[in-house]
Amino acid sequence: MSQTEPVSPDQSGLLPKAHAMIFVNDLNNIEVSPDDFHHxxxxxxxxxxxxxxxxDGRGNWRMCQWRGSSDKHPPVEANSDISVQHRLEPLVGVAFSIQKGSRPEWCIQKLTELGIDLILPFISDRSVVKYDSSKSLKESLRFTAIARDASMQSRRAWLPTIEPISNFDSLAGKSEYPFSLAVPNADPITDSVRFIAIGPEGGFSDRELGVKMPHIGLGQHILRAETATFVAATLLSLSRGGLGNKKI
Structure with missing residues (x-):
C-alpha cells in the first residue's frame, strides 16, 4: 500500500493501533490545534x-492522512468514512485521594490507559495536599489535559470523564456513582462493584469509614495509594472484559 492510499477501518469499529492519533471537535471539518500540529x-x-x-472523543473516528504545513490545504485530510467504536458497558470509575508531587499525574495517566470511564480526584480528611478553589480549578484543567494526552497515546476513542476535584463528602453523596471504599482486610471485589474510591497513604479516617458506603479489599497486602489506584482500575477493567476478549 502506498502512503497516499486510504486505510480501511476495521469492520469491528475498533481503532487501529499502529497510527498516530488526535482529538478534534468536528470529524467533518478537521482542525488541528497548534499543540497537536507541533506533536x-x-x-x-x-x-x-x-x-x-x-x-471526537465520543467513540467516533476516521482515518486521515498527514499533508503537512501548507497555505493551500489543511495539515490533516480525512480519507475514510466515520466509524464508531462502541463504549464498553457497564461504566466503571475510580476516585483517588490526591497525593503529593507527580503521583496524581501518574494516576490520571494509568487510569486513562486502563480504560476507566470516570476519574474523580478528591481531598480526604488525611490528605496532605489541600487546594483552594482557584488551585482546584487549575489542577482539574491540567488533569483533563493529561487524560487527553494519555487517551491519544493509548488509542482511546472515548475520552474519560474527569470530575472536578472535590472532597470526600461530595464523593459520598454521588448517588449516581455508588462508590465502594478500598479498605484493608475487607471482602474482595465482586462483579457488582463498578466504582472504587482509594484513600490517602494513611487510609480513610474513622469519620469517613463510618459513612454508609460499602467496603471492598484489594488483596492481602497493604498497598501504597498509587498502587491501590492501579490495582482497582485493573480489576474493574478485567471485570467487564476491558483488557481482553473475556471477562474474569
Whole structure:
C-alpha cells in the first residue's frame, strides 16, 4: 500500500493501533490545534501522506492522512468514512485521594490507559495536599489535559470523564456513582462493584469509614495509594472484559 492510499477501518469499529492519533471537535471539518500540529510535525515527524486517526472523543473516528504545513490545504485530510467504536458497558470509575508531587499525574495517566470511564480526584480528611478553589480549578484543567494526552497515546476513542476535584463528602453523596471504599482486610471485589474510591497513604479516617458506603479489599497486602489506584482500575477493567476478549 502506498502512503497516499486510504486505510480501511476495521469492520469491528475498533481503532487501529499502529497510527498516530488526535482529538478534534468536528470529524467533518478537521482542525488541528497548534499543540497537536507541533506533536505530529516536530515530535512524531510524520511523513507527507502518512496515515493517522482523528476522533471526537465520543467513540467516533476516521482515518486521515498527514499533508503537512501548507497555505493551500489543511495539515490533516480525512480519507475514510466515520466509524464508531462502541463504549464498553457497564461504566466503571475510580476516585483517588490526591497525593503529593507527580503521583496524581501518574494516576490520571494509568487510569486513562486502563480504560476507566470516570476519574474523580478528591481531598480526604488525611490528605496532605489541600487546594483552594482557584488551585482546584487549575489542577482539574491540567488533569483533563493529561487524560487527553494519555487517551491519544493509548488509542482511546472515548475520552474519560474527569470530575472536578472535590472532597470526600461530595464523593459520598454521588448517588449516581455508588462508590465502594478500598479498605484493608475487607471482602474482595465482586462483579457488582463498578466504582472504587482509594484513600490517602494513611487510609480513610474513622469519620469517613463510618459513612454508609460499602467496603471492598484489594488483596492481602497493604498497598501504597498509587498502587491501590492501579490495582482497582485493573480489576474493574478485567471485570467487564476491558483488557481482553473475556471477562474474569
Amino acid at each position: 505530529l510535525a516536530r515530535v512524531l515527524r510524520l511523513a507527507k501522506g502518512e496515515a493517522l486517526i482523528a476522533s
